[in-house]
Amino acid sequence: MFSSKKDPHGVKPAKLSTLIAHNVHISGDLEFSEGLRMDGQVTGNVTGRPGDESLLVISDQGAIHGNVSAYDVIINGRVVGDVMVAHFVELQPNAHVHGNIYYQKLRMDVGATVEGKLTKLDSMQSGPAALPASEVVPALDYSPN
Template structure:
């Protein structure tokens, strides 16, 4: 779906109970289970995956290719490929995306902006049954 070929490996983990102050840059894949107070940016652009788990919190800008959120983000989110908002996702900030999949229960307090890619942006509202 949405033209994603294969999942990139998660090479880095910010574990539960860990708090990072400052900018966090990564390549390939990153999973956050703890807290980041600063920007989280993928160096690989579209060829990256970022997972912000249910217990995680990021206060700062978030930018990656494929972004999956089930925790809290306070700041703007930019997904250069696909943004997946799981049921417990909470975003306080503007969201920019190419394709967006939003599950029931996810909330956004901000504006939605579609990135221009030549094709029209894709929006999918996912049900609890999928």
């Protein structure tokens, strides 16, 4: 009845080998491999190493002012810039994204906000393919007043 198996379609397990603490502010582009947990601030682009199944976790204290690119991304903080995700993106309740999100698979919790377009990547092509109008869900702000 209850299974302990993880959803095989979600985020792949990765070792969070790097932490940017809440009191750290980095100015400049950042490239990482494996996993990165972001509790601090980055002004610049944050990119998972190409070819790696990298995981970026942005906590509710974390913020990025720049573009984000990784294999899997979990956002519970703030991103001002476009988010390009090769596999799976999860927007948790405190996520605030001011930019476009390109993804293969998406999970969005109540409370998350997106000010931009959600575009599903076509797995057969290298670039984004716009969602058919029947699949487009407007970004709604469910945050309490």
